[in-house]
Amino acid sequence: MDEKGKQKKNSKKRKRAVMRTTILAILIAAIGYTIYNSATAEDVTVLKVGDKAPNFALVDLEGNDHKLSDYEGQGVFLNFWGTWCKPCAKEMPAMDRQYEVFSNEGVQVLAVNIAQSDFEVQSFADQYGLSFPVVIDKTKSVMTAYNIRPLPTTVLVNPEGNIQRIITGEMTEQDIEGFMEEIKPD
Amino acid sequence: MEKLQCQCGHVNPPGTKLCESCGRSLTEKEQNSKLVDMRYEGTARRSQTYNKSIIDKVWNFFSSVKVGVGIIVFLLVAAAIGTILPQKAFVPANTEATIKDYYADTYGVVGQIYHALGFHDLYSSFWFIILVGMLAISLIIASLDRFVPLYKSLKNQRVLRHPSFMGKQRIYAEGPGAEDTLKKAEEKLTELKYKVRTDKNGLLAEKGRFSRWGPYVNHIGLIIFLFGVMLRMMPGFxxxxxxxxxxxxxxxxxxxxxxxxxxxxxxxxxxxxxxxxxxxxxxxxxxxxxxxxxxxxxxxxxxxxxxxxxxxxxxxxxxxxxxxxxxxxxxxxxxxxxxxxxxDELKAMTFSFINKETEDSFGELTIDLIDPKKDYELDNGYSVKLIGYYPDFSGFENGEPQTATPLPNNPGFLVKLFTPETPEGETSFITIQNTVEPLGENDYKLAFQSVETRDVSxxxxxxDSTLPILGLGGLIFMIGVAQGMYFNHRRFWIQQKTDGTILLAGHTNKNWFGLKKDLNQVVEYASLPAYTDQQDEIDKQEKAEKEGEVLS
Incomplete structure (x- = not known):
């Protein structure tokens, strides 16, 4: 075979190799992506660490409006809870104590109750003497927006308004202190 | 493998069975067989021929129809096994751990294995997805490897084929012809909607070539369908x-x-x-x-x-x-x-404020279980103050009433009853059909009167945004099926030698009866020599041989 023929053959071969590699790579990537999606489908992570925390507006027991965006520049310790949830009740006093410490340092605590009656929430707040604002998500819309499944779930929002961390389950006082430290503005 | 040079001088890619140019048989097997194998026009399936890098090897693996069929069998068997025990959506458990326990407890070791292998959630199990993905890869690669050479071969086909190619077609005729035979044959074939090309002393009449693309169109439909199924697993679809x-x-x-x-x-x-x-x-x-x-x-x-x-x-x-x-x-x-x-989930409860001894009633109050109030004023200085509300009372913990859920399944109330006689109030804890007086004997109580209920829907x-895609895939699939099944690719090659002898060969991918019907008209009109169906001949011969064996 002459030189030209060989060259032609080689370029054809290269083209074929590139073509086959590309097609296989695309198909394998598609399969990989599908598996990844199916594996993560269980915990539909609409919200991820680093995402912008969805804004919301809820009313607290005193009738004051609380918008998440009002707290930009501060860290927001967003705690979703219910009176029937024992771990929620357990961590409340610790949260309250740490709130006393960090509220002067720019950390806001918002306790979001999931659609319970004013009476239940008010008596709970009175019983535990909670000093941070307690808001009630009557239509579960904030719960839906944040895709909250188990209670308690705590979402840490940093001063830039992004999600710093999502904690499901009960926290110790030490945890809470560490988390508040994490979202404290500089 | 080496390139194959045909006697006619054409150089064919390795693996070719019939010369791309003239149609001569290139392999010994083909040379010895009575009829040629016209699948893929005797072209080389592309990947059979190169097998050098890993990519080539993977490619060749998926190019094989046997592998494709193997994958389908695996999928069918897996799907069948997946129906033996219920899928996880239909078992009475919600979390991963309880589901696992359910299979183990209900079905024993079999259940454990079933769960461990992912059969309990078959369509989401990673190996099932991999199998389906492999099927998709197989469909694409096997189709590409066959479609491209077939397309090229049919696009570049020559009018004149070697007599040995024609002689090995199923429909074949040889015999004397008149001077205008070719011309008349061309006329009639054109009338029968064949596309006729002529070259020197021969003609090629062709009809319905697109029928050959049916399987590939069909595969495109399947791929689109699988793509739609894949999208279902993406968030939002x-x-x-x-x-x-x-x-x-x-x-x-x-x-x-x-x-x-x-x-x-x-x-x-x-x-x-x-x-x-x-x-x-x-x-x-x-x-x-x-x-x-x-x-x-x-x-x-x-x-x-x-x-x-x-x-x-x-x-x-x-x-x-x-x-x-x-x-x-x-x-x-x-x-x-x-x-x-x-x-009938509880919604509100009505109580009567009574004196325990005289059973005199001082009025009624209704507590809304969804949104209870704090104070309930009755006439004449009688009132009730709600101190605690436990919608799903589950017992006491450290003397504190507990609620298991936020739903009013078993409401409990801690109340204080005020009367003009007891201005400090009497404390009482009320649940359905039960009243506890934690701070000593009371004179008054709330007697249950009635409930209001509400329904839960x-x-x-x-x-499902993937439905249009699935529909499109299905439609293309069906078009492919119809294209391949209901249309035939029919061809006739006719040559006239210098001595006037006519050579005729015919081929179709299916429906030989239809091909013969067309040919009969042409034979009659153009007085072509009578043709034979060589497959019939072979079948007859084999039958005769078999009978001979039986007789002897």
């Missing part, structure tokens, strides 16, 4: 959520941002067997109650453009609609179906 909503409640719709649903009323209507329904009387006697209608009257709200989640005034009514079985609420690509219900929120 496919939603199947359930929503429990009580009468009077307004709830955000899960996975449907910005929309709210209010349940105005739930209704369950049964056949009464009376009036116009007497005709059903017998059936009703036999099976008991039969539901006539499940219905949830809802109001759909949409959050205003700038309104935030949680804001009370930021929503507008989109529509009011009665959701009934098979009559879902449809909006914005979503559909909400009536799926389930629970009747179970709705399902659905969205």
């Amino acid at each position: 496919y939603i199947d959520e359930s929503l429990w909503i009580r009468e009077g409640e307004t709830r955000a719709i899960p996975e449907v941002p910005g929309y709210y649903l209010e349940n105005k009323n739930f209704e369950l209507e049964n056949y009464s067997g009376e009036g116009g329904e007497e005709i059903f009387g017998e059936a009703l006697d036999r099976v008991g109650t039969v539901a006539k209608n499940y219905q949830t009257d809802i109001v759909l709200y949409k959050k205003k453009e700038d309104a935030l989640p949680g804001a009370v005034d930021g929503q507008e009514v989109v529509k009011e609609y009665p959701i009934r079985v098979n009559q879902p609420l449809k909006f914005d690509g979503y559909a909400i179906y009536q799926m389930d219900f629970r009747l 179970g709705l399902t929120v659905r969205k």
Whole structure:
């Protein structure tokens, strides 16, 4: 075979190799992506660490409006809870104590109750003497927006308004202190 | 492998069975067989010929039809095994751990293995997805490797083929012809809607070549279908959520941002067997109650453009609609179906304020279990103060009443009763059919009078954006099937030698009867020599041989 023929053959071969590699790579990537999606489908992570925390507006027991965006520049310790949830009740006093410490340092605590009656929430707040604002998500819309499944779930929002961390389950006082430290503005 | 040079001088890619140019048989097997194998026109399946790098090897693996069929068999067997025990969506467990335990407890070791291998959630198990993906790869590669050479071969086919090619076609004729035979044959074939090309002393008549693309079109449809199935697993394309909503409640719709649903009323209507329904009387006697209608009257709200989640005034009514079985609420690509219900959940309880001794009543009060008030004033200085409310009372812990859930399944009230005689109040803890007086004997009590209930409606929120893609895939699939099944690729080669002898060969990918019908007309019109069906000859011969064997 002459030189030209060989060259032609080689370029054809290269083209074929590139073509086959590309097609296989695309198909394998598609399969990989599908598996990844199916594996993560269980915990539909609409919200991820680093995402912008969805804004919301809820009313607290005193009738004051609380918008998440009002707290930009501060860290927001967003705690979703219910009176029937024992771990929620357990961590409340610790949260309250740490709130006393960090509220002067720019950390806001918002306790979001999931659609319970004013009476239940008010008596709970009175019983535990909670000093941070307690808001009630009557239509579960904030719960839906944040895709909250188990209670308690705590979402840490940093001063830039992004999600710093999502904690499901009960926290110790030490945890809470560490988390508040994490979202404290500089 | 080496390139194959044919006697005619044409150089064929390695693996070719019939010369691309003249049609001579190139392999010994082909040379010795009586009829040529016309599948893929005797072209080399591309990947058979190169097998150098890993990519080539992988490619060749998927190019094989045997591998494709193997994958399909694996999938079928897996799917069949997946039906033996119930899938995880149908077992009474919710979390990963309880599901695992359920399989182990209910089905023993078999269940454990079943769960460990992922058969309990077959369509999401990674190996099943990999198998389906491999099938897709096989479909694409096997089709490419066959389609491209076939396409090229049919596009570049020559009019004149070597007599040995023609002699090995199933339909063949050889015999004397007249001077105008070719011309007349061309006329008739054109009339029969064949595309006729001539070259020197020969002609090639062809019809319905697109029928040969049927399988590949069909595979494109399948690939689109599989693509649609893949999209279902992507967030946002496919939603199947359930929503429990009580009468009077307004709830955000899960996975449907910005929309709210209010349940105005739930209704369950049964056949009464009376009036116009007497005709059903017998059936009703036999099976008991039969539901006539499940219905949830809802109001759909949409959050205003700038309104935030949680804001009370930021929503507008989109529509009011009665959701009934098979009559879902449809909006914005979503559909909400009536799926389930629970009747008579407690909503409010009415008590009578009485003197325990005299049983005199001083008035009634109703406690709303959904939104209880703190103070209940009765006439003449009698009043009740609610101190604690435990919607699903589950016992005491450190002397503190507990609630298991936020639902009023077993409401408990800690109340203080005030009368003009007892201005400091008497404390009492009331649950259904039970009153505890923790701080000593009381003179007064709240006596249960009646309850109000409400129904809970179970709705399902659905969205499936992949349906049009699945539909398109299915349509293309069917077009491919029709193309390959109901149309035939028919060809005739006719040559006239210098001595006037006519050579005729015919081929079709299916429906030889139709081909012969066409040919009969041409033979008659152009006085072509009589043809034989060489396959028939072979079959007859084999039959005769077999019979001969039997006889001897």
